[in-house]
Amino acid sequence: MEGVGEEEMEGVDHLAHERNKSEFDVDAMKIVWAGSPHAFDVSDRISKLVASDPGFRKDNRSTLSRKELFKNTLRKAAYAWKTIVDLRLSEEEAAKLRFYVDEPAFTDLHWGMFIPAIKGQGTEEQQQKWLPLAYKMQIIGCYAQTELGHGSNVQGLETTATFDSQTDEFIIHSPTLTSSKWWPGGLGKVATHAIAYARLIVGGREHGVHGFIVQLRSLEDHSPLLGITVGDIGMKFGNGAYNTMDNGVLQFDHVRIPRNQMLMRVSQVTCEGKYKQSDVPRQLVYGTMVYVRQTIVADASCALSRAVCIATRYSAVRRQFGSQNGGPETQVIDYKTQQSRLFPLLASAYAFRFIGEWLKWLYADVTQRLQANDFSTLPEAHACTAGLKSLTTTATADGIEECRKLCGGHGYLCSSGLPELFAVYVPACTYEGDNTVLLLQVARFLMKTVSQLGSRLSSKKPVGTIAYMTRVEHLMQCRCGVQRGFAELSADLVEAAVAHCQLIVVSKFIEKLQQEIPGKGVKQQLEVLCNIYALFLLHKHQGDFLSTGCITPKHAALANDELRSLYSQVRPNAIALVDAFNYTDHYLGSILGCYDGNVYPKLYEAAWKDPLNESVVPDGYHLYIRPLLKQEIRTARL
Numbered sequence: 001m002e003g004v005g006e007e008e009m010e011g012v013d014h015l016a017h018e019r020n021k022s023e024f025d026v027d028a029m030k031i032v033w034a035g036s037p038h039a040f041d042v043s044d045r046i047s048k049l050v051a052s053d054p055g056f057r058k059d060n061r062s063t064l065s066r067k068e069l070f071k072n073t074l075r076k077a078a079y080a081w082k083t084i085v086d087l088r089l090s091e092e093e094a095a096k097l098r099f100y101v102d103e104p105a106f107t108d109l110h111w112g113m114f115i116p117a118i119k120g121q122g123t124e125e126q127q128q129k130w131l132p133l134a135y136k137m138q139i140i141g142c143y144a145q146t147e148l149g150h151g152s153n154v155q156g157l158e159t160t161a162t163f164d165s166q167t168d169e170f171i172i173h174s175p176t177l178t179s180s181k182w183w184p185g186g187l188g189k190v191a192t193h194a195i196a197y198a199r200l201i202v203g204g205r206e207h208g209v210h211g212f213i214v215q216l217r218s219l220e221d222h223s224p225l226l227g228i229t230v231g232d233i234g235m236k237f238g239n240g241a242y243n244t245m246d247n248g249v250l251q252f253d254h255v256r257i258p259r260n261q262m263l264m265r266v267s268q269v270t271c272e273g274k275y276k277q278s279d280v281p282r283q284l285v286y287g288t289m290v291y292v293r294q295t296i297v298a299d300a301s302c303a304l305s306r307a308v309c310i311a312t313r314y315s316a317v318r319r320q321f322g323s324q325n326g327g328p329e330t331q332v333i334d335y336k337t338q339q340s341r342l343f344p345l346l347a348s349a350y351a352f353r354f355i356g357e358w359l360k361w362l363y364a365d366v367t368q369r370l371q372a373n374d375f376s377t378l379p380e381a382h383a384c385t386a387g388l389k390s391l392t393t394t395a396t397a398d399g400i401e402e403c404r405k406l407c408g409g410h411g412y413l414c415s416s417g418l419p420e421l422f423a424v425y426v427p428a429c430t431y432e433g434d435n436t437v438l439l440l441q442v443a444r445f446l447m448k449t450v451s452q453l454g455s456r457l458s459s460k461k462p463v464g465t466i467a468y469m470t471r472v473e474h475l476m477q478c479r480c481g482v483q484r485g486f487a488e489l490s491a492d493l494v495e496a497a498v499a500h501c502q503l504i505v506v507s508k509f510i511e512k513l514q515q516e517i518p519g520k521g522v523k524q525q526l527e528v529l530c531n532i533y534a535l536f537l538l539h540k541h542q543g544d545f546l547s548t549g550c551i552t553p554k555h556a557a558l559a560n561d562e563l564r565s566l567y568s569q570v571r572p573n574a575i576a577l578v579d580a581f582n583y584t585d586h587y588l589g590s591i592l593g594c595y596d597g598n599v600y601p602k603l604y605e606a607a608w609k610d611p612l613n614e615s616v617v618p619d620g621y622h623l624y625i626r627p628l629l630k631q632e633i634r635t636a637r638l
């Protein structure tokens with residue numbers, strides 16, 4: 001193109017100079033980020049498969065109407081399924097393909113909740129009947145727990161399931177408007193079946209909330225079955241975003257289901273109408289939520305790393321001020337303020353990756369123990385999944401917004417990928433448990449632990465976390481020491497719960513570094529990021545740390561000096577550290593974050609593709625603007 005400088009040429013890596021600064025083996029770090037060579041191979045292969053298939057394009061989402069958007073989501077879901085079947089992808093590859101398609105859809109809840117609920121709460125017989133249908137997608141399921149009037153308070157749900165011993169059936173009913181199921185993903189227009197949570201009533205006696213498999217729609221013509229009123233709850237936050245998901249409303253009008261469609265692993269109802277509670281904690285009914293919370297922690301590291309990748313690459317491309325003698329302006333990534341905002345988020349992305357790995361292990365361990373009726377670690381697993389889901393989603397949602405701001409005005413363009421990423425991500429702070437409600441569960445666990453163990457919450461933490469541990473103990477003692485009720489102290493206890501979760505993240509990051517980590521300079525980079533994560537939080541919450549007496553003001557000042565030094569150590573490696581996420585440009589969906597850093601020509605080109613630019617003179621000009629411009633110039637009393 002005429003007048004195109006080297007800096008705007010296509011096919012040139014405009015970040016090559018940054019990549020050449022790297023002090024570690026990026027390919028080895030890619031394996032660390034993926035979790036293993038096998039996991040890297042699957043991710044790399046599937047992400048490229050999706051990126052190269054025009055059937056999975058997503059750059060037009062913000063210009064589609066809700067109906068066009070939703071129909072396109074159905075097309076993509078069907079196309080993804082066909083791809084999975086045609087290529088005979090494994091379950092792991094299929095999950096990765098749905099992940100890289102990167103579009104909230106009914107399949108998230110079918111695979112992410114409906115199937116796990118049957119696996120976790122169904123009997124062997126129920127699993128043998130329903131799982132094959134679900135795995136072949138011959139039925140499509142959703143997880144219908146939340147109601148118009150209750151979401152957090154599961155025990156407050158109003159839907160009823162009344163046993164009719166005459167017919168050996170349950171009658172599922174919505175007794176009030178507020179008992180309407182409200183929010184379940186996939187429910188609104190697609191799901192043929194639901195795991196519906198309802199108050200079990202047997203012989204006139206209530207036995208709390210249980211799960212039931214209920215068919216909602218005909219498998220012949222998709223029409224709602226008798227007694228079922230179902231639809232979508234309407235537009236949600238943002239344009240594209242989560243509007244690709246049909247979150248639904250559902251009312252039952254005395255819908256009858258066979259007795260064997262109550263999920264009966266945890267408790268049973270016999271044909272004689274006898275309720276039997278297995279000798280397992282009733283909270284196992286909540287098991288699916290625990291499973292999803294641990295997956296959401298892993299998802300937080302993905303979402304945050306996407307935003308950080310975009311902001312880091314753009315911060316290296318963007319130059320503003322600082323030109324010396326007519327030379328190039330300063331890269332904004334070199335400003336200390338930009339580094340102090342961006343690099344803690346980069347460190348958090350890695351920290352959440354590793355805590356997600358640990359939580360996956362903890363969940364697998366508790367699941368194995370449950371099979372042996374060992375419930376000893378269930379309280380800790382609940383507290384950890386609840387608290388870490390809360391901590392990581394809050395930090396990630398705030399982090400994505402910070403990354404948008406780090407990109408200046410262009411961060412507000414849809415073509416930056418950040419508004420959409422934020423709009424899709426933020427409900428994670430609410431779904432699967434409102435983050436405050438979950439922190440209250442952690443606070444309750446800590447209160448019980450402190451009362452059982454005395455002052456020390458745990459001595460099993462690495463030395464580097466003594467300050468963090470002392471902070472939690474002090475925060476708890478300050479609250480537990482005074483004789484005021486849990487409710488009165490709840491706001492303070494939530495702070496202690498956050499501190500406890502931050503202690504877990506820091507200690508697991510340190511434990512990760514005690515493992516064998518191959519690759520030149522890789523462990524050193526992770527040590528820098530771990531120190532940034534720990535010292536950034538210490539700086540942010542230094543009031544807590546100082547008040548516990550475990551650090552002095554001098555320590556706090558030294559920590560801040562060390563942070564600045566650590567930012568300088570990360571700086572030459574920043575681009576390589578985000579390259580290690582191994583995201584395709586398709587998955588990132590961001591001009592600002594494109595791999596080659598050739599941002600300006602792409603931004604300029606993208607602008608002209610906006611439908612508004614299909615005509616030079618906009619629709620409405622002749623009707624509204626021309627009369628305005630042509631009106632008589634009145635002698636206005638100006």
Ligand SMILES: CC/C=C\C/C=C\C/C=C\C/C=C\C/C=C\CCCC(=O)SCCNC(=O)CCNC(=O)[C@H](O)C(C)(C)COP(=O)(O)OP(=O)(O)OC[C@H]1O[C@@H](n2cnc3c(N)ncnc32)[C@H](O)[C@@H]1OP(=O)(O)O
Binds near residue numbers: 296299
């Ligand atoms: C777009 C894609 C995005 C991300 C993809 C990521 C992953 C993909 C995979 C799957 C997911 C797909 C998509 C995700 C997107 C959306 C999904 C969203 C789905 C939902 O939102 S489902 C509904 C979620 N609802 C909730 O979370 C409700 C929250 N409320 C509760 O859990 C409970 O009401 C409560 C815990 C707050 C209170 O329960 P309670 O009143 O019964 O109990 P108590 O507080 O009295 O406690 C009694 C006792 O029990 C212990 N306890 C409580 N809960 C548990 C538990 N779950 N496990 C173990 N033990 C538990 C508690 O500690 C008490 O013990 P104590 O010893 O007596 O103190």
Ligand SMILES: Cc1cc2nc3c(=O)[nH]c(=O)nc-3n(C[C@H](O)[C@H](O)[C@H](O)COP(=O)(O)OP(=O)(O)OC[C@H]3O[C@@H](n4cnc5c(N)ncnc54)[C@H](O)[C@@H]3O)c2cc1C
Binds near residue numbers: 146182183242435436
């Ligand atoms: C995008 C999206 C997808 C969803 N998908 C599903 C799904 O597939 N299936 C499903 O069943 N549900 C789903 N949900 C519902 C979701 O699980 C609930 O919205 C969530 O559990 C929060 O419950 P709530 O809406 O009742 O919030 P509320 O509890 O009403 O929260 C309102 C406020 O009250 C506060 N609060 C509540 N209780 C307490 C307390 N005891 N102490 C202090 N403060 C309190 C909360 O912190 C919050 O600030 C989805 C929601 C969203 C947004």
